Amino acid sequence: MSATNTPQTTYSISDLSKEFDITTRSIRFYEDQGLLKPKRRGQTRIYSLKDRVRLKLILRGKRLGFSLAETRRLFELYDADKSSTAQLNTMLALVEEKKSALQQQMDDIKVVLMELNSAEQQCRLALEDNKTAKA
Numbered sequence: 001m002s003a004t005n006t007p008q009t010t011y012s013i014s015d016l017s018k019e020f021d022i023t024t025r026s027i028r029f030y031e032d033q034g035l036l037k038p039k040r041r042g043q044t045r046i047y048s049l050k051d052r053v054r055l056k057l058i059l060r061g062k063r064l065g066f067s068l069a070e071t072r073r074l075f076e077l078y079d080a081d082k083s084s085t086a087q088l089n090t091m092l093a094l095v096e097e098k099k100s101a102l103q104q105q106m107d108d109i110k111v112v113l114m115e116l117n118s119a120e121q122q123c124r125l126a127l128e129d130n131k132t133a134k135a
Helices: 014-021 024-032 051-063 068-080 084-135
Strands: 037-040 043-049
Touching: 014 024, 014 043, 014 051, 024 037, 024 051, 051 068, 068 084
Parallel strands: none
Antiparallel strands: 037 043
């Protein structure tokens, strides 16, 4: 933000790197993947407010388990249909898929925890039996 409190409209790669606590290499990777499209001034990349928002969405999607291909698909849908109806429907489907996968992982973890608890209990009983047999 400038001294007049107006939002910044362009950003350098180092501005975005610092703001989102990621490397400049990561930002260039997202650019190589077609997710960001900065303008160029010579060799310098000039990122727009749109690029900044997209970077924020890429990182949020990554945190939620979305692949870069899924994120790209959402961006493409939004670019093709600014009403974002198709994007929202796709997003809902992706969210359902992620929730289902996470639920399956939770169920799998519960089963493993039960098995570990059972193995622990058997080990403790065996230790007790060893102590009483020696006494």
